[in-house]
Amino acid sequence: MYNYRRSLFKNRLVLGLLLLACVVFLTVHYKETSSGALHRLQRDSLSIAAPLQVGLTKITSPFKHSWNWTRDIVDSGEQYRRVREQNTLLQKETVDYREMKAENQRLKRLLELKDSLGQNTCSANVISQSSDNYQSTIEIDKGTNDGLHEDMPVVCPEGVVGTVIASGPKASKVKLITDTKSGIAAMIQESRACGIASGNGSDELDLEYIKQNSKAKKGDLVITSGLGGIFPKGLLIGVISFAPKGIGADLYREIRVSPSVVLGSLEAVVVIKDYPKKNYIPL
Amino acid sequence: MNGDLREKVAVPLLVILAFLLQTTVAPHLTFIGVQPDIILIVVIVIALLRGPVIGSVCGFAGGMLKDLVLLQTLGLDALSKTLVGYFAGRFSEDGNFSIFVGMMSVFLGSFFAEMIRLTLSYLLGLGELGFVHSLTASILPFCIYNTLIFPLVFIFTERLLGVEPEFPGIQRGII
Numbered sequence: 001m002y003n004y005r006r007s008l009f010k011n012r013l014v015l016g017l018l019l020l021a022c023v024v025f026l027t028v029h030y031k032e033t034s035s036g037a038l039h040r041l042q043r044d045s046l047s048i049a050a051p052l053q054v055g056l057t058k059i060t061s062p063f064k065h066s067w068n069w070t071r072d073i074v075d076s077g078e079q080y081r082r083v084r085e086q087n088t089l090l091q092k093e094t095v096d097y098r099e100m101k102a103e104n105q106r107l108k109r110l111l112e113l114k115d116s117l118g119q120n121t122c123s124a125n126v127i128s129q130s131s132d133n134y135q136s137t138i139e140i141d142k143g144t145n146d147g148l149h150e151d152m153p154v155v156c157p158e159g160v161v162g163t164v165i166a167s168g169p170k171a172s173k174v175k176l177i178t179d180t181k182s183g184i185a186a187m188i189q190e191s192r193a194c195g196i197a198s199g200n201g202s203d204e205l206d207l208e209y210i211k212q213n214s215k216a217k218k219g220d221l222v223i224t225s226g227l228g229g230i231f232p233k234g235l236l237i238g239v240i241s242f243a244p245k246g247i248g249a250d251l252y253r254e255i256r257v258s259p260s261v262v263l264g265s266l267e268a269v270v271v272i273k274d275y276p277k278k279n280y281i282p283l
Numbered sequence: 284m285n286g287d288l289r290e291k292v293a294v295p296l297l298v299i300l301a302f303l304l305q306t307t308v309a310p311h312l313t314f315i316g317v318q319p320d321i322i323l324i325v326v327i328v329i330a331l332l333r334g335p336v337i338g339s340v341c342g343f344a345g346g347m348l349k350d351l352v353l354l355q356t357l358g359l360d361a362l363s364k365t366l367v368g369y370f371a372g373r374f375s376e377d378g379n380f381s382i383f384v385g386m387m388s389v390f391l392g393s394f395f396a397e398m399i400r401l402t403l404s405y406l407l408g409l410g411e412l413g414f415v416h417s418l419t420a421s422i423l424p425f426c427i428y429n430t431l432i433f434p435l436v437f438i439f440t441e442r443l444l445g446v447e448p449e450f451p452g453i454q455r456g457i458i
Contacts, residue, residue, distance in 0.1 A: 021361075022343070030356060
C-alpha cells in the first residue's frame with residue numbers, strides 16, 4: 001500500500017513537472033516575438049531534422065507510391081464518374097457556345113443583307129418547315145402586326161427564298177422557290193437572257209423560256225430580273241446545274257438551276273417590305 | 284542485448300522513429316481529409332506497455348519534437364500527448380490489456396488529445412474552424428483512423444521493446 005502510494009505520488013509528480021514545462025513553453029512561446037529564443041530553437045531544430053526526414057522519405061517512397069496507387073484505384077470509380085459529369089457539362093457548354101456563335105454569324109449576315117438591300121425590310125425567324133410532301137413552304141414569326149402581307153419577297157444572305165403567301169397577325173407562311181406553284185422572273189447573269197425560274201417539286205428549279213439561241217452553260221449564275229415588280233433586280237437565285245444544247249425543234253432550252261439557298265436548313269430570313277411594287281404582275 | 288539497456292534505447296528510438304514517420308509518411312496517408320497521428324499511437328502503446336511515467340515522458344518528448352520541427356506553438360502538442368500518455372498508462376494498470384482495450388485507448392486518447400488541442404487553440408486565439416465542424420469533419424475521422432492503425436503500430440512496438448508487460452493484472456490479448 002505504501003509502495004503504491006509512493007508510486008502514485010511519483011507518477012503525479014512527473015506528470016505535474018511535465019505539464020508545468022509544457023505550460024511554461026506555451027506561455028513563453030506565445031508571448032515572445034519570432035526572433036525569440038524558442039522560435040530560434042524551432043528553426044534550428046528544423047534544419048537538424050531535415051536530413052533525417054530526407055533519408056526516411058527516400059526509404060519510404062516505394063511504400064508511399066504503393067499507398068497512392070492503392071488509393072487511386074479505390075478512388076478511380078468516383079473520379080471516373082466526376083470526369084464523366086464534367087465531360088457532359090463541357091459538351092453542353094460547347095454546343096451552347098457553337099449555337100451562339102452560329103446565331104451571331106447569321107444575325108450579322110442578315111444585318112449586312114438588310115443594309116445592302118437598302119429597302120424597308122423586316123427580319124424573321126423560321127418557326128417551322130413545310131409539313132406535307134405537296135408544297136414547299138416555311139412559317140416565319142412575323143405577320144401583319146409587323147407590316148407583312150402577301151407576295152412580299154423573302155430573301156436570306158445566300159439568295160432568294162420565296163414569297164409570302166399568307167399572313168396572320170404574328171406569323172406568315174412563305175412559299176419557297178422550289179414549290180411547284182412558284183415562279184420568279186429570272187435572268188442569267190452573264191448572257192442577260194431572261195426567263196422564269198419555277199419550282200418543279202424537287203430540290204432544283206427549272207429555268208423556263210430561255211430561247212435556244214441564248215447562251216447558258218453550267219455554272220452560270222441566275223439572278224432576279226426585276227421584271228414583274230415582285231423581286232428587286234439582282235438577287236441571287238442559284239447556279240445553272242444542267243444546260244444541254246438545244247435538241248430538235250424545241251423553242252426553249254431545258255435548263256435546271258440549283259438554288260443558292262439551302263432551303264431545308266433555313267433559320268432566319270429577311271422580308272422586303274417595299275416589294276411588290278404597285279401594279280406588279282403576279283406570275 | 285540486456286533487457287534494461289534495450290528498453291532504454293528502444294523507447295527513445297521508437298519516439299524518434301514515430302516522429303520521422305509522422306513528418307514523412309503520414310502526410311501521404313491522408314484519407315477522407317485526415318492523416319493519422321503516429322506519434323500519439325506510439326505514445327499510447329508505450330504507455331499501455333510501460334505505464335504512466337514512461338507514457339507521459341514519451342508523450343512530452345514526442346509532442347515537443349513535433350512542435351519544434353513543425354514550427355507549431357511550442358508545448359501545445361506536448362501538453363496533449365503528455366496527458367494522454369499518462370492516462371493511457373493509468374488505464375492499462377486497471378484492466379485487461381486486450382486488443383479491444385488497446386483500440387479503445389487509442390480512440391479515447393485521440394479524442395482527448397484533439398479536444399485538448401482544440402480547447403488550447405481557442406484559448407490562444409489560434410482556432411480557425413467551428414467546434415462542431417472540427418468534431419465531425421476532422422476529430423471523429425481522425426480517432427477512427429488512429430484506432431484502425433493501432434494494431435500495426437502495436438505489433439511493431441511490442442517487437443521492438445521485446446519484453447513482456449510487467450504491470451500486475453495485465454494479460455496478453457489477442458495480439
